[in-house]
Amino acid sequence: EGRDLHYLPDLPGEDPYQAGHRTCAGCGPAIEYRWTLKAAGENTVLAGPTGCMYVANSTYLCTPYTVPWAHTPIASGGSFTSGMAAGYEALIRKGRYDGPYPNIIVMAGDGSAADIGLGSISGALYRDHDALFVCYDNECYANTGIQTSPTTPYAGMTTFTPFGSKIPEGKSLPPKNLARMMAEGHPHCYVATTTVGYPVDLMNKTRKGLNRQGAAFLHCFTPCQKGWVYQTSMTVELGRRVVEAGLFPVWEYDPETREYSYFHPPVQRPVTDYLAMQGRFGHMLPEHVARMQRSANQNWVDIGMDVPDELLDL
Ligand code: SF4
Ligand code: MG
Numbered sequence: 203e204g205r206d207l208h209y210l211p212d213l214p215g216e217d218p219y220q221a222g223h224r225t226c227a228g229c230g231p232a233i234e235y236r237w238t239l240k241a242a243g244e245n246t247v248l249a250g251p252t253g254c255m256y257v258a259n260s261t262y263l264c265t266p267y268t269v270p271w272a273h274t275p276i277a278s279g280g281s282f283t284s285g286m287a288a289g290y291e292a293l294i295r296k297g298r299y300d301g302p303y304p305n306i307i308v309m310a311g312d313g314s315a316a317d318i319g320l321g322s323i324s325g326a327l328y329r330d331h332d333a334l335f336v337c338y339d340n341e342c343y344a345n346t347g348i349q350t351s352p353t354t355p356y357a358g359m360t361t362f363t364p365f366g367s368k369i370p371e372g373k374s375l376p377p378k379n380l381a382r383m384m385a386e387g388h389p390h391c392y393v394a395t396t397t398v399g400y401p402v403d404l405m406n407k408t409r410k411g412l413n414r415q416g417a418a419f420l421h422c423f424t425p426c427q428k429g430w431v432y433q434t435s436m437t438v439e440l441g442r443r444v445v446e447a448g449l450f451p452v453w454e455y456d457p458e459t460r461e462y463s464y465f466h467p468p469v470q471r472p473v474t475d476y477l478a479m480q481g482r483f484g485h486m487l488p489e490h491v492a493r494m495q496r497s498a499n500q501n502w503v504d505i506g507m508d509v510p511d512e513l514l515d516l
Contacts, residue, residue, distance in 0.1 A: 203381055208374045212223065213240065213405075214240050214243060216239075216243050216244055217236065217239070217240060217268075218239040218240070218243070218244060218246060218267060218268045218269045219232075219235045219239040219240075219244070219266055219267060220266045220267070220268060221238045221266065222264065222266045222270070223258060223259045223265075223266040224258045224259070225254065225255070225258040225259070225265065226258075226426075226427055226428050226434075227427070227433065227434040228425075228427040228433075228434030229254075229258075229426065229427065229437070229456045230338075230374075230398050230423075230424030230425035230426055230427075230437045230440075231255050231338040231340055231424045231426070232258075232339060232354050233398045233438070234252045234336075234338045234398050234404065234422045234424045235255060235259075235281065235309065235311075235338070237398070237401050238307070238309070238336060238405075238408045238422075239267075239269070239307075239402065239410075240405065241307070241404075241405035241406075241408040241409050241412075242305045242307060242408060242409075242412060244269060244332075245301070245302065245304050245305060246269045246304055246305040246306075246307060247269060247271075247304050247306055247307075248267060248269060248270065248271040248272070248308070249271070249273075249279060249282050249283050249286065249306075249307070249308040249309075250271065250272070250273055250274070250279075250305050250308070250309055250310075250330060250366065250407060251273075251274045251275065251276045251278065251308070251310045251311070251314040252273070252274075252275060252276035252314065252345075253283075253310065253313060253314055253338075253344075253345055254311060254340070254426075255338065255346040255357055256273050256345075257311060257345045258345070259296075259473045260273065271279065271502075274476055276313065276314045276318045276319055277314070277318050277319045277321075277322060278319065278322050278395065279308045279310040279314055279315070279319045279322060279323060280308070280319060280321075280322030280324070280326035280327075280335065281322045281325065281326065281332065281336075282308070282326055283306060283308040283326055283333050283335065284325070284326045284333075286306050286333070287306050287312035287331040287332050287333050287469070288331070288466050290303055290304065290306070291303070294445030295455035297481060302419070302506070303332065306331075306332065306333035306334070307333065307335075307336060307412075308323075308333065308334075308335050309337075309338055310335070310336070310337055310338070310435050311337070311338055311339070311343075311344070312337060312338075312339040312340065312341060312342070312351045312352070312353040312380070313334070313342075313343045313351045314325065314337075315339075315421075316337065316339070316351060316352045316378055316400045317351055317352050317367050318335055318355050318515050321421055321511070323335055323365055324384075324387065326354050327384060327387075327388040327391050327419060328415060328434055328442075328465045329411070329417075330390060330391070330416045330417045331416075331419070332415055332416055333417060333419065334408065334412050334418045334419075334420065335417065335419045335420070336401075336408075336419075336420045336421075337380060337381075337419070337420070337422065338422050338424045339380070339421060339422060339423055339424060340378070340424050340425065340426035340429060340430075341353045341354045341355060341430075342354055342358075342360050342426065344426050344428060344429045346362050347361055348360050348408045348428070348429040348442045349361055349362045350362045350363045350373060350399065352377065352378035352380070353377045353378055353380060354372070354373055354377060355376075355377050355449070355494075356376050356377070356490075356493065356494060356497070357371045357372055357373055357483060357485075357486050357490045357493075357494065358371055358373050358482050358483065359372040359373070359483070359484075359485060360372075360373070360429070360482070362461070365485040370485070370487060370490075371485075371486065371487070371490045371508055372485060376497070378462070380419035380421055381393060381394075381395045381419070382423070385419075385455040385462075388417070388419070389460060390416070390457050391416065391417045391418060392410060392414060392416075392418040392419070392454075392456070393416075393418070393419045393420075393421075393454075393455040393457065394407040394410070394411070394419075394420055394453065394454040394455065395420075395421045395422075395423070395435070395450070395451065395452050395454075396420065396421075396422050396423070396452055397422065397423035397424075397441035397442070397444060397445060397447065397450060397452065398422065398423070398424055398437060398438055398441040399423075399426070399438050399439070399441025399442035399443075399444070400441065400445075400452065400465075403452065403465070404422060407409045407420055407454065410454075412425065416439075422474070422475060425437045425440045425441065426507050430480045430481070430482050431480055431481025431484075432479050432480045432481065433479075439479075440476070440479060440480075442467075443471065443475055443476045443479070444476055445465070445467050446470060446471045446475070446476075447469045447471045447472065447473045447476040447498055448470065448473070448495075448498035448499065448501045449473060449476060449494075449498050449501065450462060450500045451465075451501050451504070451505045452464070452467075453464040453465065453505070464505035464506060466505065466506070468508055470507070470510050470513075472495065472512075472513055473491065473494045473495050473498050476493060477491065477494070480493075495513060498513075499513060501515070
């Protein structure tokens with residue numbers, strides 16, 4: 203509570219995610235990849251279901267990784283990773299692999315983790331394979347041209363949720379609460395949320411998930427400048443503002459105590475401080491903004507914080 207998540211201590215020298223990828227300038231998922239792999243280090247094997255970070259990171263047999271990496275179909279990140287974990291366990295048991303058990307990480311976009319590949323990741327969490335499952339959430343299907351996904355927020359404009367006279371808010375459904383669903387549905391797993399606005403928190407939770415024997419799930423908020431339409435230098439700022447606006451609670455679920463602990467940001471802002479930075483929300487009417495503020499206010503209450511008076515009547 204109130205911890206300073208901005209403090210940067212000495213960071214590891216390793217960079218298993220190197221230059222040479224082809225993501226857009228300011229790509230949030232690329233920032234998440236770099237910090238996660240820095241925290242994991244070189245004894246790591248990676249899987250990437252189809253998504254931006256598969257397509258943009260691997261072209262014509264070139265990848266930016268210094269560690270082994272494999273692509274999986276969008277639906278099978280969880281089953282592929284289960285197979286890797288079972289494979290390493292068997293090799294070590296039979297004395298055919300000398301090295302220590304590696305960090306096994308799958309990084310799946312929201313289209314994979316929250317939608318098409320949800321069943322396979324849930325299966326892997328349920329069976330408690332010793333691996334870290336990361337959802338890098340850019341709230342849309344970005345690599346196929348910004349279609350809506352289950353985590354696209356209310357009123358977020360995508361090519362499948364345009365605004366018009368019939369549906370002036372663009373997207374009318376609220377987002378799927380993926381991380382809560384993973385924690386409540388797999389109570390024996392370590393589950394946490396984080397954003398690219400808090401690199402040390404992201405790295406600490408990566409390590410916590412990896413150090414624990416068994417399955418861990420990390421949900422990381424990662425802005426996508428192409429899909430969200432903002433200035434490319436604002437990615438990290440958006441990763442903080444979404445938390446300060448009460449729209450993406452940062453928390454950790456401890457499977458031993460079955461308790462959630464919540465980060466209480468030192469600054470609380472109106473949702474407009476976050477929405478106004480992004481073109482995808484430019485069509486919102488006052489009643490849509492008010493609905494968004496009400497849902498942020500509910501989040502403040504859920505994480506044990508007071509709603510500032512000036513935000514109550516919006
Ligand atoms: Fe990153 Fe979005 Fe560009 Fe994909 S479309 S590479 S997620 S900024
Ligand atoms: Mg996505």
